[in-house]
Amino acid sequence: MERSASQSTASSQSKSWLSTTAKETIAGYLFAAPMLIGLTIFILIPMVSLFFISLTKWNFIQGFRGVEMIGLDNFRHLFQDKSFFVSMLNNIKLLLAVPFTLLFSLVIAIVVDEKVYFKSFFKIIYFMPYISSVVAVAIVFQILFHPSQGPVNGFLMSLGVTNPPKWLADPTYALPSIMMITVWTSIGFNMVVYLAGLQSIPKDLYEAADIDGASSWRKFRSITVPMLSPTTFFLLITGIIYSFKTFDLIAVLTQGGPAKSTNVMVYEIYDQAFVNLKMGYAAAESVFLFAVILLITGIQFWGQKKWVNY
């Protein structure tokens, strides 16, 4: 370190009053500055102030005069708040969509990878819902699942179902309907990642298994599944995090209803902050959400080292 520094000073002495190391440092900071400043202003400062805001009671209508320090009261209230508890519970129920997505995506990825012609055509088909706008998709599903006029119930009634579910309008079926849409939109992403994972499995493993006369099921269980475990683990974590961030579908389709049956954490935060204008309380809820996601990310770091079979 020292030697290279003195060397570069010596070589550049005649040309310039700055050493090469100093020049490199200046260049480095100049190049990184726009991104660093942006991240600081738009993410880091808000993150730090979030903790401060969560300790206040802040009705936003009164502006900055409306700030009142109340310590940990928001958090005390949070753990007794039924509405927040329900939203958390709904987020946990929503997680059920993740294993279904993984299963469907894995099956589709394996079939598309080896067993069909026009591989890239099928990739495009199954990927399409993922790139489509969530709002547009939500509106289409709202009409498809319309209780009285929608084609889904029309189809069910033509099959002889006399009392088809009211789907998004029914507290029992609303969350499962959201799950179905989530599975449908996430299959594309998961399939593509699985396809990439499948490419990385050495082909000679299968060839060796063929020589041993292993059945397809056996090869799937003993080669494909274990070799894909890092991919599955990654997708599981991404899926869980994504699931905790669910907002768009709920905001367009149900606004947390009917009877709070689809009220999820991010929607609850949105509702408290921008409808009820309770900034302090919404900030406390956000801190909780942040902690949950941090915990999941922590599990990811730990799991990548310990559990995954590379």
Added chain:
Amino acid sequence: MEHPISAPNVSSLHRPKRAKLSLTKIIVTVIMLVIGIIFLLPFIWMLSASFKPEADVFKYPVQWIPHTWNVVENYRAVWFGDPPFMLYYWNSIKVSVMTILISVITSAMAAYAFSKINFRGRDTLFIIVLLTFMIPGQAVLVPQFIMYRSLGLFDTHIGLVLLESFSALGTFMLRQAFMSIHSEFIESAKIDGAGHARIFAQIALPLVQPFIATYAILRFIWTWNDYQAPLIFLRSPELFTVQLGINRFADATGEYYSLIMAGTCSAILPLLIVFLLAQKHVIGGIALGGVKG
């Protein structure tokens, strides 16, 4: 890999089996095609409904191919009607293009600094960048909103653009790309007397062009599709992006489902075009990001 000699034997064993399998493969392809059509039925229904007169939209059994066509009328009503879809489109294009520009330039510069310039504190700064990656956008909405209200960025396009532009993901993706460039390229340019600005613009950027394209396309899809940030940070209807626009449109038109479907089709169309033209970039980018984690 460990048995290169046995490999040809094994594949020759395979050959007769492969030829026989092709019938199965055809059957599987047909089955997957049917499943794929069922999978895309919501889109097909949407497209078909947007072509019909309102009275036919909910007719059962569904008229997948409309009996009466009403395409021009529907789309004209959406694009030139009230609320004006064209304005939403223009707003979305403006916001997306500005976001892509700022995001790509700042990410590429930072990525170059973190991979090709040796400076003190580099690793610490990069760790800070990665840490911001763990902060979910939803968690900082409240402080961002308060900040935007006091800085006058609330209800402006530039505010929305700045909010969407800065993310560690681009820096991370492009850093991986820059790291694949051999240092000799950079060193020899330095000996020729080029500064980092010139090396960056004339040597490094052209070499990572495909990665820049991938990131720009993904950023376009994410920005175009974003609903949450515009919902919270825009208020004036004349600033609305397409996503806010179709929702407002759906509320305003109420029961005119053929028009709403023409709106959703129009909202998805640019995504579809970009995706079909650049599907290698999109799928490759997702797979790369996914496997690298």
